Amino acid sequence: MTGLFITFEGGDGAGKSSVLREVGRRLKEEGYPVLETREPGGIEIAEKIRHVILEPSHTAMDGRTEALLYAAARRQHLVEKVIPALEKGMIVLCDRFIDSSLAYQGYARGLGMDDVYRINEFAIEDQMPDLTLFFDITPEEGLARIEANKGREQNRLDLEKIDFHEKVYEAYKKLVECYDRIQVIDARPSIETVSASAYAAITPHLPSDTPGML
Numbered sequence: 225m226t227g228l229f230i231t232f233e234g235g236d237g238a239g240k241s242s243v244l245r246e247v248g249r250r251l252k253e254e255g256y257p258v259l260e261t262r263e264p265g266g267i268e269i270a271e272k273i274r275h276v277i278l279e280p281s282h283t284a285m286d287g288r289t290e291a292l293l294y295a296a297a298r299r300q301h302l303v304e305k306v307i308p309a310l311e312k313g314m315i316v317l318c319d320r321f322i323d324s325s326l327a328y329q330g331y332a333r334g335l336g337m338d339d340v341y342r343i344n345e346f347a348i349e350d351q352m353p354d355l356t357l358f359f360d361i362t363p364e365e366g367l368a369r370i371e372a373n374k375g376r377e378q379n380r381l382d383l384e385k386i387d388f389h390e391k392v393y394e395a396y397k398k399l400v401e402c403y404d405r406i407q408v409i410d411a412r413p414s415i416e417t418v419s420a421s422a423y424a425a426i427t428p429h430l431p432s433d434t435p436g437m438l
């Protein structure tokens with residue numbers, strides 16, 4: 225009995241978390257067993273690793289060390305939370321996964337997508353997502369949503385920040401070309417419309433028999 229592993233990917237403010245909640249709600253309503261998660265997912269070891277990465281005093285942190293630590297935290301979350309849920313036959317909706325590391329660290333931070341892929345492949349083994357939804361929106365629009373919803377005046381985004389996010393966007397576009405498991409979702413319309421597109425992309429992967437019998 226195996227479940228369904230679906231990851232949500234895209235730039236900041238693309239709507240991943242909002243749509244994940246909505247899709248999760250709808251799947252549960254239909255009677256499917258669903259786990260909604262994001263790394264480090266409340267897993268103590270993964271939380272501690274993340275703390276090491278984010279600790280402001282760790283200014284000596286090397287880029288590759290950081291990538292390895294992210295991969296380590298990812299593995300622990302996978303082993304402790306995702307795989308047990310899949311073994312129970314659940315639909316796992318995960319907010320960001322390997323593609324985020326490939327896009328942010330591999331490409332935008334310049335570590336190299338191939339190298340970052342290799343360490344993540346070691347961390348994940350063969351537990352790649354069954355389906356990945358890429359929420360497609362330009363960084364300008366995505367970041368503007370975040371700004372708008374902070375209740376602040378919309379700031380002019382500084383050039384370096386935009387440049388970085390443009391690279392992330394470019395990386396995701398490359399990943400879409402490389403992997404059949406990634407489906408592009410137009411993330412520009414309303415949350416309702418985007419959620420409906422995401423749900424429609426998931427539907428063909430759901431078991432055709434009764435919910436709960438995945």
Ligand SMILES: Nc1ncnc2c1ncn2[C@@H]1O[C@H](COP(=O)(O)OP(=O)(O)OP(=O)(O)O)[C@@H](O)[C@H]1O
Binds near residue numbers: 238369411415
């Ligand atoms: N389709 C949409 N239209 C308008 N606003 C949206 C849409 N989707 C999400 N938002 C709003 O944009 C903001 C960012 O959305 P959300 O947190 O879901 O994005 P995210 O992709 O998870 O971002 P992050 O990468 O920063 O976690 C939220 O305030 C949310 O309410």
Ligand SMILES: [Mg+2]
Binds near residue numbers: 240241242319
């Ligand atoms: Mg989010």
